[in-house]
Amino acid sequence: MVKNTGRPGYLQIADDLRAQINGGSLAPGTPLPSTAQLADQYDASLSVVKMAVGILRNEGLVIGQQGKGVFVRDADDSPAAGDTAGEVAELRAAVQDLSVRLAKVEEQLATSTTRRSGHSSQ
Amino acid sequence: MVKNTGRPGYLQIADDLRAQINGGSLAPGTPLPSTAQLADQYDASLSVVKMAVGILRNEGLVIGQQGKGVFVRDADDSPAAGDTAGEVAELRAAVQDLSVRLAKVEEQLATSTTRRSGHSSQ
DNA sequence: TTCACCAACATAGTTAACCTAGTTGGCTTG
DNA sequence: CAAGCCAACTAGGTTAACTATGTTGGTGAA
Numbered sequence: 001m002v003k004n005t006g007r008p009g010y011l012q013i014a015d016d017l018r019a020q021i022n023g024g025s026l027a028p029g030t031p032l033p034s035t036a037q038l039a040d041q042y043d044a045s046l047s048v049v050k051m052a053v054g055i056l057r058n059e060g061l062v063i064g065q066q067g068k069g070v071f072v073r074d075a076d077d078s079p080a081a082g083d084t085a086g087e088v089a090e091l092r093a094a095v096q097d098l099s100v101r102l103a104k105v106e107e108q109l110a111t112s113t114t115r116r117s118g119h120s121s122q
Numbered sequence: 123m124v125k126n127t128g129r130p131g132y133l134q135i136a137d138d139l140r141a142q143i144n145g146g147s148l149a150p151g152t153p154l155p156s157t158a159q160l161a162d163q164y165d166a167s168l169s170v171v172k173m174a175v176g177i178l179r180n181e182g183l184v185i186g187q188q189g190k191g192v193f194v195r196d197a198d199d200s201p202a203a204g205d206t207a208g209e210v211a212e213l214r215a216a217v218q219d220l221s222v223r224l225a226k227v228e229e230q231l232a233t234s235t236t237r238r239s240g241h242s243s244q
Numbered sequence: 245t246t247c248a249c250c251a252a253c254a255t256a257g258t259t260a261a262c263c264t265a266g267t268t269g270g271c272t273t274g
Numbered sequence: 275c276a277a278g279c280c281a282a283c284t285a286g287g288t289t290a291a292c293t294a295t296g297t298t299g300g301t302g303a304a
Contacts, residue, residue, distance in 0.1 A: 008287060034254065045289050050256080058177065066255045067296030130257060156284065167259050172286080188285045189266030247304080254297070260290090267284070274277080 001042040013042050013052035021061055021072050031069035032062065123164040135164050135174035143183055143194050153191035154184065 002009040020026040033041065038049045053070055056062045064070045124131040142148040155163065160171045175192055178184045186192045 010287080036254090047289055048287085051287095053255090055180065058180065064255055065296085066294095067253080067298080069254065069297095132257080157286095158283090169259060170257085173257095175285085186285055187266085188264095189268085189283080191267095191284065245304105248302090250299100250301080252298085252300100255295085257292100257294075259292080262287105262289080264287075265285085268282085270279105270281085272277100272279075274275105 002044055002048075009042075009044050010048045010051035010055070013038070013044065013049060014055040016042075017052065017056055018059075018061060021056075026072050028072045028074040031071050034069065124166050124170075131164075131166050132170040132173035132177070135160070135166065135171060136177040138164075139174065139178055140181075140183060143178075148194050150194045150196040153193050156191065 002012050005012075007015075017026070017032065026032065032038065032053070035046055035049045035053065038044075038053075039046045042049065053062065053064065057064050057070070061073055062070050063073050124134050129137075139148070139154065148154065154160065154175070157168055157171045157175065160166075160175075161168045164171065175184065175186065179186055179192070183195055184192050185195050
């Protein structure tokens with residue numbers, strides 16, 4: 001499930017879960033699948049899933065309860081003040097993604113043009 | 123160095139580094155000690171140091187440059203801390219715009235390269 | 245029935261190892 | 275001397291394994 005873009009797997013999973021939470025697919029109060037299930041679902045290792053969940057936990061989107069599960073935080077429980085931090089983190093992730101993709105495009109463009117016109121950009 | 127309080131080590135290290143950055147002990151532009159040095163300094167494993175640095179990286183306090191080091195971000199460069207939702211919305215719009223434009227470029231590049239030379243770098 | 249114990253499963257933290265990739269500096273070779 | 279190669283060091287990503295701790299449900303004994 002984790003695609004082979006420049007974006008690391010744990011960020012892809014975090015993005016996907018974040019989208020599901022914001023999109024309402026994972027309602028507040030409901031538990032995420034267990035780490036083992038997520039690992040199986042995304043075809044990733046447990047470590048990667050734990051890293052992804054750790055990010056969301058750090059962002060305050062979810063709350064992990066040892067022995068029970070990881071639950072989507074209530075919207076009432078996370079006021080706008082805490083939400084901005086998460087949005088900033090999300091935007092930062094998006095910018096990072098764009099950066100990587102743009103770098104690849106630039107590289108492709110550079111190689112294809114140097115072969116044709118000797119143009120070198122650095 | 124990591125005390126045996128309830129707070130996990132990787133958070134303690136992240137807190138300490140964050141305090142050093144905010145306190146000016148680690149000035150913007152200066153590099154953090156290498157992960158190996160930090161691991162030695164805090165008497166922790168490389169993994170926990172990498173997790174701590176990953177947190178600061180996610181927070182935007184530092185910028186990791188592969189092969190060089192992890193540098194404290196310029197204060198001017200990261201005004202995102204503690205400002206309004208308006209800026210968040212503005213950034214979101216900008217990211218959306220960039221996303222669409224980049225997708226178009228990627229598509230054009232993909233079609234043109236496959237048509238001309240079948241060159242693929244992945 | 246109720247209590248105690250235990251097995252299974254959950255998150256959480258930690259460690260070690262391996263791999264990739266970028267940077268740097270020194271050394272060798274032409 | 276200059277170019278290129280290579281070793282050492284860097285961050286970053288991934289995996290596997292282990293420990294700790296909390297929850298839950300079942301089982302068996304009192």
